[in-house]
Amino acid sequence: MHYWRAEILRLLLVLAVAGGVGWLLGELPIALVGGVAAYLSLNYWQLWRLRRWLKGNPSATGIEPPETFGLWGELFDGIYRLGRQEQKSRDYLESIIRKAQESSSALEIAVIMINRQGGLEWWNQAAARLLGFQHARDQGHPVTNLVRDPRFAHYFHDADYSEPLKLPAPGDNSRTLEFEIAQFGEQERLMIVRDITRLHHMELMREDFVGNVSHELATPITVIKGYLETIMDNAEHLDSRWRKPFGQMLQQSSRMENIVRDLLMLTALETKAVKRRQQPFNLAALIREVESDTAQVHQSRGHRFSTSCGEGFELVGDRAELYSALSNLAQNAAKYTPDGGEIRIEADYTETGEAFEIRVIDNGIGIDPQHVPRITERFYRVDVSRSSETGGTGLGLAIVKHILLRHDADLHVRSEPGGGSTFSCRFPAERIELAGQTPAPAETRLPDPPRINVH
Ligand code: ADP
Numbered sequence: 177m178h179y180w181r182a183e184i185l186r187l188l189l190v191l192a193v194a195g196g197v198g199w200l201l202g203e204l205p206i207a208l209v210g211g212v213a214a215y216l217s218l219n220y221w222q223l224w225r226l227r228r229w230l231k232g233n234p235s236a237t238g239i240e241p242p243e244t245f246g247l248w249g250e251l252f253d254g255i256y257r258l259g260r261q262e263q264k265s266r267d268y269l270e271s272i273i274r275k276a277q278e279s280s281s282a283l284e285i286a287v288i289m290i291n292r293q294g295g296l297e298w299w300n301q302a303a304a305r306l307l308g309f310q311h312a313r314d315q316g317h318p319v320t321n322l323v324r325d326p327r328f329a330h331y332f333h334d335a336d337y338s339e340p341l342k343l344p345a346p347g348d349n350s351r352t353l354e355f356e357i358a359q360f361g362e363q364e365r366l367m368i369v370r371d372i373t374r375l376h377h378m379e380l381m382r383e384d385f386v387g388n389v390s391h392e393l394a395t396p397i398t399v400i401k402g403y404l405e406t407i408m409d410n411a412e413h414l415d416s417r418w419r420k421p422f423g424q425m426l427q428q429s430s431r432m433e434n435i436v437r438d439l440l441m442l443t444a445l446e447t448k449a450v451k452r453r454q455q456p457f458n459l460a461a462l463i464r465e466v467e468s469d470t471a472q473v474h475q476s477r478g479h480r481f482s483t484s485c486g487e488g489f490e491l492v493g494d495r496a497e498l499y500s501a502l503s504n505l506a507q508n509a510a511k512y513t514p515d516g517g518e519i520r521i522e523a524d525y526t527e528t529g530e531a532f533e534i535r536v537i538d539n540g541i542g543i544d545p546q547h548v549p550r551i552t553e554r555f556y557r558v559d560v561s562r563s564s565e566t567g568g569t570g571l572g573l574a575i576v577k578h579i580l581l582r583h584d585a586d587l588h589v590r591s592e593p594g595g596g597s598t599f600s601c602r603f604p605a606e607r608i609e610l611a612g613q614t615p616a617p618a619e620t621r622l623p624d625p626p627r628i629n630v631h
């Protein structure tokens with residue numbers, strides 16, 4: 177504030193001196209105009225100096241402001257300080273960007289920034305090495321033109337980046353790359369690419385190993401189980417002390433047989449790169465088959481089974497694989513529901529019509545939410561003793577997940593401890609064809625099985 181007061185005093189002083197001189201000379205108006213003109217000229221001169229100083233880009237070059245006084249001095253110093261502050265924050269940001277670029281260029285993984293139009297914006301050296309991007313040539317080019325695999329284009333445009341994508345490296349099939357994309361800002365994307373060749377080889381070796389071991393074990397287990405069955409068929413000739421041990425041996429060999437069967441199936445699903453021919457088949461018939469087979473296996477449990485599926489729905493897929501997936505879900509529903517439960521298999525479009533769901537619903541023991549994310553892992557069982565009692569292998573849901581994956585479908589689980597579970601297989605709507613007629617839900621209900629008292 178004191179600068180303003182000084183400035184006004186300066187103006188008054190100029191006017192007083194000009195007025196005094198004018199009064200002495202008898203030319204008061206001319207002298208006052210002259211005083212104001214001198215005052216204005218001084219200010220214009222300062223403005224000219226300010227402009228000349230600013231033209232020299234003082235915040236970048238560090239040129240000090242010209243020496244001056246009063247309000248102008250304050251103005252020069254203020255602008256100089258602001259410029260220095262701005263320069264400092266710019267230097268700081270630049271140093272962060274430089275460090276980020278330097279550190280990412282030392283990385284083994286490729287980091288690529290993609291703009292909202294899908295064009296390459298920036299990438300590190302690893303990206304140039306793994307994907308062959310060249311700065312001058314590829315800057316701004318659509319990434320899908322540079323990574324030309326159709327699976328990549330599908331993944332990139334699909335915008336569901338919850339799972340990474342594995343692909344052979346462009347131009348070098350012996351290497352495997354893993355692509356991961358994250359969205360940020362306004363539809364910009366950050367893509368991370370890793371060379372997972374070694375990991376991929378190890379995974380293949382593991383699959384081979386599990387497949388070979390299971391294959392080798394299958395025959396001895398079948399032989400052992402066959403003999404044990406024969407022995408147990410003639411149990412009356414056995415010394416009574418041996419009946420229980422032989423019974424348990426038979427039970428455990430059946431379990432081993434189930435595990436080997438499931439492992440072989442999983443290995444086949446994982447390694448069969450080429451899917452068998454997928455064609456439309458009647459879904460309602462498949463669901464009825466799964467229902468009646470499951471009901472037969474669990475005859476003694478007193479469950480009530482029902483289904484609901486439009487007769488006209490045809491699902492495009494591998495019928496045998498989908499039978500296996502639905503059968504696994506229905507068997508689980510029956511296994512993990514106390515006797516006399518309700519088990520329902522239904523199929524219809526989802527509310528939005530974008531997808532088609534087959535749901536296996538039970539009112540059984542349910543699953544604690546903490547276990548739900550892990551139940552499709554191999555050998556993961558919520559309650560090991562209960563699963564073993566029911567002949568479970570812990571592989572059933574892993575098989576279901578793999579089969580669904582081969583049909584572009586995924587598994588959704590809704591469950592509440594004590595409140596039953598719903599396992600939904602969600603297919604893209606395009607996998608459903610309508611056979612001739614408009615599908616109308618057809619309800620079937622198997623007659624209630626006779627109640628058996630379980631003690
Ligand atoms: P398992 O052979 O043990 O049944 P799965 O992979 O089929 O193995 O299932 C994994 C685990 O998920 C089971 O051990 C069980 O604890 C749980 N589970 C699966 N389905 C159901 C269900 N319908 N109700 C309750 N728990 C279930």
